[in-house]
Amino acid sequence: MRYTSLSIAWFLSLAACSATLEQAVKKTLPSTYKVRKPPNSMALLGSVVVEDNRLIINDCYGGILAPIDPSWSAVSVKYTRAASTDVAADFGGAVSVGAAGGGSVTGTITLSDTAIYELKELFFLPSSACATDGARRASYARPGGAEDRVVVRAVRAASVAVENTSSTSTDLKVTVPASAVVVHGGVTVNTEDQVALEGTNLFFAEQIATIKTTLTELDTVELSTGQATEKLGPCWVKLKSVSSDEWTAELACEDGVARPVKGEINGLPAYERTGKGVSYSIAVRSTATVGVYAVSYSRWVVVG
Numbered sequence: 001m002r003y004t005s006l007s008i009a010w011f012l013s014l015a016a017c018s019a020t021l022e023q024a025v026k027k028t029l030p031s032t033y034k035v036r037k038p039p040n041s042m043a044l045l046g047s048v049v050v051e052d053n054r055l056i057i058n059d060c061y062g063g064i065l066a067p068i069d070p071s072w073s074a075v076s077v078k079y080t081r082a083a084s085t086d087v088a089a090d091f092g093g094a095v096s097v098g099a100a101g102g103g104s105v106t107g108t109i110t111l112s113d114t115a116i117y118e119l120k121e122l123f124f125l126p127s128s129a130c131a132t133d134g135a136r137r138a139s140y141a142r143p144g145g146a147e148d149r150v151v152v153r154a155v156r157a158a159s160v161a162v163e164n165t166s167s168t169s170t171d172l173k174v175t176v177p178a179s180a181v182v183v184h185g186g187v188t189v190n191t192e193d194q195v196a197l198e199g200t201n202l203f204f205a206e207q208i209a210t211i212k213t214t215l216t217e218l219d220t221v222e223l224s225t226g227q228a229t230e231k232l233g234p235c236w237v238k239l240k241s242v243s244s245d246e247w248t249a250e251l252a253c254e255d256g257v258a259r260p261v262k263g264e265i266n267g268l269p270a271y272e273r274t275g276k277g278v279s280y281s282i283a284v285r286s287t288a289t290v291g292v293y294a295v296s297y298s299r300w301v302v303v304g
Contacts, residue, residue: 038092
């Protein structure tokens with residue numbers, strides 16, 4: 001399933017005030033966005049969501065971070081004689097409920113200075129947990145590949161404020177600390193590998209897209225330095241040098257571009273992106289024969 005890159009700022013022209021955070025998200029954002037429970041300071045872009053138990057597999061996909069739109073208006077949640085557990089269900093540890101008072105909560109929590117983080121031009125990260133898990137890896141190699149549910153957009157509030165509207169109720173208090181949020185996992189902004197934003201950062205909603213990925217692998221071959229693998233798609237690998245703990249190789253393709261790749265001997269695969277949605281992974285391991293190395297070579301393609 002493809003997702004369309006559209007600004008949704010016009011959906012947020014008016015503040016939404018609802019009885020729960022989930023209602024506020026449904027009222028304010030398009031239906032493709034879901035509340036994140038609990039909100040946290042991590043964008044989680046490119047992470048895979050296992051739906052049955054909300055398990056997150058971090059940083060399985062990389063991509064390009066779209067420009068961040070800071071022009072959104074506020075989202076408000078208004079509690080009237082609510083239980084403290086209701087607040088905890090919405091905000092986790094981001095908002096605390098004071099010990100004083102009558103036990104119920106009456107007040108408003110407002111998320112403002114909101115913006116969207118969007119990951120575009122996704123490609124698979126071959127060194128991620130999605131690739132190193134044997135069962136998941138095998139699923140990508142099946143005919144037609146495998147589908148993942150991937151976080152492609154996350155909505156962030158840079159300001160969280162509370163207003164207590166009853167002197168007889170339990171007080172609300174913001175506890176989310178001011179911090180830098182880092183977008184991880186093969187995400188690039190211009191030429192940078194990560195982006196950080198200072199201040200209070202609470203990601204409270206997200207969009208999850210279904211992404212299909214295929215894996216094609218060549219049989220592991222034994223090479224000496226200077227030798228090359230067979231072609232996999234339009235590219236092949238030439239082993240350039242090997243030291244006691246590091247190898248260097250060249251990913252050569254029919255486009256005439258030779259891409260340098262390096263990694264650790266017997267370590268995780270190194271990867272190189274060669275085109276939209278296409279990445280290659282290379283792993284080099286020692287063998288019983290001096291000067292001969294086992295080279296594994298794979299091609300990952302995001303097809304939709």
